[in-house]
Amino acid sequence: MNSKVTVWGNGTWGTALAQSLARSGHEVCLWCFVEEEARAINANGYNPSYLQDFQLSPLVHAAHALQEAAEFSDYWLFVTPTQFLRATLEKLVPFYTSHVEIANAAKGVEISSLKLISQLMEEFFPGAAYTALSGPSHAEEVIRNLPMALVSASRNRESATLWQKLLNRETFRVYTNPDVTGVEVGGAVKNVVAIASGLLHSLEIGDNATAAMVTRGLSEITRLGVALGGRPQTFSGLAGIGDLMVTAYSRHSRNFRLGEMIGRGMTLNEAAAALGQVAEGAYTVKAVKKLSEKFSVEMPISSAVHEVLYGRLDLKDALQNLLTRDPKPE
Template identity: 45%
Template sequence: MNYSSIAVLGAGSWGTALALLLQGKGHHVNLWMRNREQYQEMCETRENKHYLPGVHIPEVLKLFTDLEEAVKNVEIILVSVPTQSVRGVMKQILPYINSKQIIVNTSKGLEQNTLLRISEVVEEVAPGQPFVALSGPSHAEEVCKGMPTTIVVASKERKIAEFVQDVFITPTFRVYTNPDIVGVELGGALKNVIAFGAGIVDGLGYGDNAKAALMTRGIREIARLGKAMGADLATFAGLSGIGDLIVTCTSMHSRNRRAGILIGQGKNLEETLKEIGMVVEGITTTKAAYQLAQEYQIEMPITKEIFNVLYEGTSTADAVGNLMTRTRTHELEEVVDEDINW
């Protein structure tokens, strides 16, 4: 195969794991981080002790704090920073990139205030820049150990999606393509809200019945908003929908679930974030999802109750009670089976 040059922006757990995956495949990888102390420690120890402890970082994987040097002349720029930092990072690299470099985004969230998806943020900052969203059920801790993982890449342009598919795919890291960038981005972002709720269910000591109900009705909420925003309903039955929802709601690798557990156990938001020690995308995405539901006049009761817990002072027990005593209704799920014209 032809090897590519790739800049990975963000040395959190996922950025580091993907950098290792790509370097292990033979690609030329630059891993950039903003924090100088983290850079120095990683150079000295060849380990990302805070985000991915115990995983060796080979010398051939180049580390950078200079953004211009990291992105110069690479084919792919993999953006793996928290959602609220994407716009700033894109503005920083804009003077140093050309119109052919492909932006691959891995963050799963919605921008606060604007309520934009990441592809929309990138389009505002760098109009016309080739863009791919990478999403799906994928914990960094498992990927860096070579455990079987499947993800999806979405782009408006099929050739670009298939190029990125070829760059990333390995015998243990299977990559699918999808033309529905709206659905893939919304599935990846909104499942964090439901995963936070699943953690609350665990923190309250409720059982499998409650979590199964939350996950099932949660994907329904996601799909309902997604349809209103132009997504294909079939996408939410795929890797970036149900797949990502399952893994995030059930695994202790999930910081969204872990944060929800702490809230369910009675800790406040400040205590929770301090204990997690990393960005919890579901917390900020809850507010954005709640605002989008109002804008599109979509009923999202689970999202509404999680919003009330986080921002309105509602107790977790009361939130569950509100969901269980809603006006009775029937269950009706749409099934979509149609040809894709991509």
């Protein structure tokens, strides 16, 4: 089915998703927070700030005005950084109708409220049809039309299937899943483990150590996800181990590179400036620390990342603390 879709956010992932939808024949309105970026996309077909080397399909039209983007379609796909999402949703409330199907492809937990994105959507659009999209999906590869797969998760089977049909094609495989909470927790917390992977990589202490840390990181993700209501089996799928693998080992991963740069001597602010984009894990780790304390979930790796990023502990001391913890059953 060829449809109209509004993509909220023209960062790397939003731009790649807009292009992917257009490849399937859908008309796309790509909402840009910065008006000049919308004008540039409409004038020459290139995003001036992200994935600048790729010409976008003529089916992708950019807009800066909220009303224009909202009224373009009844399919809203959010790719807005989590810590800025609330401000966007507040402005969209007047334009929302019950006909709108909402999906989200960004990852994170709101620090101020400790809410998952599904909970934020329910706050502003009570009862709305909502779907979480997550999985191993670097924008830099999706824009090149390389094969990938992700999960369309909704408590409403029809909504999960709708977004599956909208997005699925030969090089963009989509599976459905009813576990919204598990999918969102997996997508959010894997960014914290990816920062830990980058930190370890900076120390050049070998693949064995990194593999052990990432595996134990998956255990932390699973413990927190189950405590919040997710299903254990979700974390062995695309939104769990799949997304963790691609984020913890790839040079495309902003979170991995952030950790690596900090491990080699940059401050958090310096590393974030060098990246030029949001590394969501640096924010998510604050919420994860609070959630782990609130639900009494043991998350030593995430806690160590928090202490290193925010200057309370030296990286080598943090590693020593992890290595000398009392041994226990796996």
